[in-house]
Amino acid sequence: MKRRHSTISADAKVLEPKQGSKSNRRKLSKSSGRLAGLLSLPMDILFEVFGHLLPIDLLHLARTTKEFRHVLMRRSSISIWRDSFSNVPDLPSFPPDLNEPQWANLxxxxxxxxxxxxxxxxxxxxxxxxxxxxxSATKLVAMYEWELEFSPRLVAWRYASKPDTKYPGFKSKQCVYSQDEIDMFVKQVQAFDLEVDRPAYNAYIDARRLAVGNVMNHAKECEEWVVRCTDDRRQELQNIKRERVEAVIERLTELGWGDDISRLLPADSLVSHPLVNKPVPLTDRIWNNIRDQLEDYMEDMRKKRLDSIAFWKGARDVSVNM
DNA sequence: CACAGATGATTTAGGAGAGG
DNA sequence: CCTCTCCTAAATCATCTGTG
Known part of the structure; x- marks a missing residue:
């Protein structure tokens, strides 16, 4: 697989600038002078600094100005990208048919x-x-295998092995293909004159099968990585929520609500209170915002409990006197 | 006073589960 | 199997707050 050497960027879309809001544009214009100053640093220092950034940061930086793009997208800057990727633990293996910015973009x-x-x-x-x-609806197509102009075994093109219910209208027995890739494949196959080029055609098909197989295996690796990331993130959010609940209980206890908290019914637990059950760490500022509402809530719960006690006490007295 | 960072409201994507 | 609804998480944006 040959790589282009002039720039790292093979795909202009990778560097497409984001559409910013008005406020973003204002911020950029105010800070652009400082960012531009970075480029006056000696190259070795610049490489050192950039190497500590995350790949997505490099991508964003390369999209800010032509100068940054020039520095970050040239072949000699590849070590920046490699250092940057090494800052992210547990990534899928680097795919040999993409370059670093394309991989970061994906x-x-x-x-x-x-x-x-x-x-x-x-x-x-x-x-x-x-x-x-x-x-997805326009760039991906769902077809039954027999609908393909060429044998699907030859096309072998990354079809879904199980129902892809995330695409409305796609039938479960259909396979999902990339329209662009089918077009490209058909074009390349039609370029062969099979009367003359049969060996070359066979070699092309073999190479294609191999390439597709590699991409499919790599896709599996990536999907497993996504599952791991999602699990880790879920765990992280759960921990933040748990710590927030603990922090709220601690602060309410300091305010004298400890006994009431321990007597809360499971259904009234602070764990499920909308102001408490949030995956955002409790700061002093947030606490100041929610304290009054939580104290009101605790007041309500205390009243509810006392009313309940009074009710049952009343009921018992009635039954004793009967 | 300007600015960066924090906050909260709102919007959006996508997953889970119920029901036809 | 498919569709719909509900819920959660993430993204975005306007506003607020603290700091120098």
Missing amino acids: LFDSHCHNCLRASVRTVEWRFRVRFCSKC
């Missing part, structure tokens, strides 16, 4: 690769693309 940039819509979480690792739901 892994970490959440924009649709087709329309640049933000916040797209679904990556099609088999096709090495991130598409929003709208673009």
Whole structure:
């Protein structure tokens, strides 16, 4: 697999600037002078600094100005990217058919690769693309195998092995293909004159099968990585929530609510209170914002408990007197 | 006073589960 | 199997607050 050497960036879309809000643009213009000053640093220092950034930071930086793009996208800057990737633990293996910015873009940039819509979480690792739901509908096609013009065994092109219910309208027995890749494959196959080029055609198909197999294996690795990341993140959020609950209980206890907290019914537990059950650490400022509401809540719960006690006491007295 | 960072409201994506 | 609804997490943005 030959790599291009002039720049790292093979795909202009990788460097497509993000659409910023007005406030973002204002911020950029105010701080641009300082960022630009970075480039006046000696190269070895610059490499050292950049090497401590995360890949997505490098990508964002390369999108800010032509100068940053020039520095970060040239072949001689590859060590920056390698250092940067080494800052992220537990990544899938580096795919040999992508370059570093493309790989960073696929892994970490959440924009649709087709329309640049933000916040797209679904990556099609088999096709090495991130598409929003709208673009998935146009750029991915669902077909039964027999619908393909060429034998699917030869195309072997990254089809879904199980129902892909995330695409509305796709039938479970259908396979999912990238329209662009089918077009490219068909074009390349049609370029062969099979009367003359049969050996070359066979070699092409063999190479294609091998390449597809490698990408499929790599996609599996990436999907497993996503599962691990999601699990880790879920755990992290649970820990933050738990610590917030503990912090709230501690502060309420300091205010004299400790006894009432221990007597709360499970259904009234602070764990499920909307102001408490949030994956955001409790700061002094947040505490100041929520304290009054939580004290009101504890007051209500105390009243509820005392009313309940009074009710049962009354009921008992009635039954004793009967 | 300007600025950076924190906060909270709102919007959006996507997963889980219920029901046809 | 498919669709719909609900819920959670993430992203975005305007506003607030603390600091120099």
